[in-house]
Amino acid sequence: xxxxxxxxLAVDDDQGDxxxxxxxxxxxxxxxxxxxxVPTVVEAEAALSRVGVDLAFVDYQLGTGxxxxxxxxxxxxxxxRPVICLTGQGDEHVATDVLRAGADDYLIKSEVTPEKLRxxxxxxxxxxxxxRLEEQNKxxxxxxxxxxxALEKSSRHLAEMYETAHRFVDDxxxxxxxxxxxxxxxxxxxxxxxxxxxxxxxxxxxxIVLNRVDDLSALIDDMLDISxxxxxxxxxxxxxxxxxxxxxxxxxxxxxxxxxxxxxxxIDLPDDLPAVFCDPxxxxxxxxxxxxxxxxxxxxxxxxxxxxRHDPAAAQxxxxxxxxxxxxxxDSVGNxxxxxxxxxxxxxxxxxxxxxxxxxxxxxxxxxxxxxxVESKVGQGSTFSFTVPTAxxxxxxxxxxxxxxxxxxxxxxVSLVTARVAPTLQSETHDDIEQFIQQHIRRGDLVFRTHPxxxxxxxxxxxxxxxxxxxxxxxxxxxxxxxxxxAPLPAVEFDTRGTWALTDGTKxxxxxxxxxxxxxxxxxx
Amino acid sequence: MRDMPRVxxxxxxxxxxxxxxxxxxxAGYDVIAAADGEQxxxxxxxxxxxxxxxxxxxxxxxxxxxxxxxxAHSATKSTPVVVLSACSSARSHALExxxxxxxxxxxxxxxxxSAIESSMAEEVAGVERV
Numbered sequence: 001x002x003x004x005x006x007x008x009l010a011v012d013d014d015q016g017d018x019x020x021x022x023x024x025x026x027x028x029x030x031x032x033x034x035x036x037x038v039p040t041v042v043e044a045e046a047a048l049s050r051v052g053v054d055l056a057f058v059d060y061q062l063g064t065g066x067x068x069x070x071x072x073x074x075x076x077x078x079x080x081r082p083v084i085c086l087t088g089q090g091d092e093h094v095a096t097d098v099l100r101a102g103a104d105d106y107l108i109k110s111e112v113t114p115e116k117l118r119x120x121x122x123x124x125x126x127x128x129x130x131x132r133l134e135e136q137n138k139x140x141x142x143x144x145x146x147x148x149x150a151l152e153k154s155s156r157h158l159a160e161m162y163e164t165a166h167r168f169v170d171d172x173x174x175x176x177x178x179x180x181x182x183x184x185x186x187x188x189x190x191x192x193x194x195x196x197x198x199x200x201x202x203x204x205x206x207x208i209v210l211n212r213v214d215d216l217s218a219l220i221d222d223m224l225d226i227s228x229x230x231x232x233x234x235x236x237x238x239x240x241x242x243x244x245x246x247x248x249x250x251x252x253x254x255x256x257x258x259x260x261x262x263x264x265x266x267i268d269l270p271d272d273l274p275a276v277f278c279d280p281x282x283x284x285x286x287x288x289x290x291x292x293x294x295x296x297x298x299x300x301x302x303x304x305x306x307x308x309r310h311d312p313a314a315a316q317x318x319x320x321x322x323x324x325x326x327x328x329x330x331d332s333v334g335n336x337x338x339x340x341x342x343x344x345x346x347x348x349x350x351x352x353x354x355x356x357x358x359x360x361x362x363x364x365x366x367x368x369x370x371x372x373x374v375e376s377k378v379g380q381g382s383t384f385s386f387t388v389p390t391a392x393x394x395x396x397x398x399x400x401x402x403x404x405x406x407x408x409x410x411x412x413x414v415s416l417v418t419a420r421v422a423p424t425l426q427s428e429t430h431d432d433i434e435q436f437i438q439q440h441i442r443r444g445d446l447v448f449r450t451h452p453x454x455x456x457x458x459x460x461x462x463x464x465x466x467x468x469x470x471x472x473x474x475x476x477x478x479x480x481x482x483x484x485x486x487a488p489l490p491a492v493e494f495d496t497r498g499t500w501a502l503t504d505g506t507k508x509x510x511x512x513x514x515x516x517x518x519x520x521x522x523x524x525x
Numbered sequence: 526m527r528d529m530p531r532v533x534x535x536x537x538x539x540x541x542x543x544x545x546x547x548x549x550x551x552a553g554y555d556v557i558a559a560a561d562g563e564q565x566x567x568x569x570x571x572x573x574x575x576x577x578x579x580x581x582x583x584x585x586x587x588x589x590x591x592x593x594x595x596x597a598h599s600a601t602k603s604t605p606v607v608v609l610s611a612c613s614s615a616r617s618h619a620l621e622x623x624x625x626x627x628x629x630x631x632x633x634x635x636x637x638x639s640a641i642e643s644s645m646a647e648e649v650a651g652v653e654r655v
Contacts, residue, residue, distance in 0.1 A: 170614070173611075174582075174611045174612055177611035177629075177630045177631060178538060178541070178611055178630065180630070180631045181541055181544075181611070181630040181631040181632065182538070182540045182541060182544060183631075184631040184632075185541070185544035185545070185548065185631070185632070185634065186540075186544055188634050189544065189547050189548060189551075189634075192634070194547060194548070194551045195547075213631065217631050221613075224613075
């Protein structure tokens, strides 16, 4: 029995019965008893509210009101202390009632012994403790629920604010573009002599206005891109492609922009470059951003050079854009790729408008698993370089894992999933499917086309179970088909080949990956 | 075809209409204008332009709806529509709906002229619309 002193309250209208109970209790070995007796319900309630009673014995037959009423009123007040009901001979039928009303136990008076009391006190106290725990848990759960709701509410609020901010950027960019259109076109009409002949000087000045209008509209594009990058809405379509195709695609733009800055671009493109794995449009954007910056830097200081070389040791291709401009002070190089950086000191007067372009370039290079850097000497010029991985699956996947470990704290597992469609479909349908898969995986995940009709998905997740992610793609697939009544996407079969923990399972993952992908270079689509 | 190819410009900004008109007239086009989607549809049916230059955010009927209605009508079902819009996010949707080209505002005059020219040329050559 407990060594702690125990205050026991007996509620009984019969003085003799109460005395008998006290004696029996005192005979329990090791008990340190503080016994109180009250004869009525009213006094019992008063005693329970006042004194530190640990346990109550309640007689079923009380002069005014029954023990049952007292029990109910105790429990109704939220009192969880142990209560044992005592009944007279012949009152056994009330047992169920008293237990239901909240008694922990019941004993027949005439059968009470110290041992029975000991056992009853022990179970009743244990039950009471259990009740208290349950009550506490209930309270904690309730509190958790409330906190959870508050969290959800504030997270919804944040999401809404985020959404509003992005919509704001969208709207503002639209509002900017309309007046810019009018400014640009009327200037251009006058510039082109459609409103009468111009003097050479007037023509030149309007040319300057037009250049600046183009800068401003490029800045608006940049703002939109940043907004999309932040929201994760910037879709990536990485695939196997040729460097020559990427450059060919942006060649006209590069030349036009060079001409408007009165400079020329010298392109050094070896013809034995390996295929690369990237989103060609994004890489094109990076080249444009870097060359346009270079044009700005090198006014009257010679050509801009774009060179590309293979770096087989690192399984990558390096793009470098060199200008012979003012150069960047070493102190400024560090945060050059951060948003809204301005170059300090002397160089600042020479070059402005550095901000968004380089930040976007950095983000786009990272999306393509590459790195960006700059080497610069004040007074001699700068070289901005960035890397793009070659299309060698084993090297690529090693690079990918390294990235995931370094930048994706939320990713604990990596899964390999194949997506397969019927081999007889047309190649346009395959392209649609690939685009769809790319759109519906997270932008940090990878898709390789291993056969004309089979794709290998590398998905990272914070959970071992990726069924939810696949189900989401399946649902999106069905939804997409609702909007494509004419040419629905064909049925696709996803097959999870395995899931590995990023901490220790990557060796097996790479082995499985190589088995699925084949050891050779990925081929061009 | 008429002596001067006819272009219908649908835009609710009168200054953009004016600018496009000056540019296209100088390039030898007959230009007519409409200020909203419904009027655009009416004028398209009435004047049978060779090319329509269409804004997207328009009063009464938006440009994409007008585009769909124009292409749903037998008389104008193969009239090429060049979308000229500040909402670059609508690009793929507009192209899916059958716009021949999608040009961002602010546009480049040369690009606009070549878009109009080549969509007429495709029309003459009978290029199938995707």
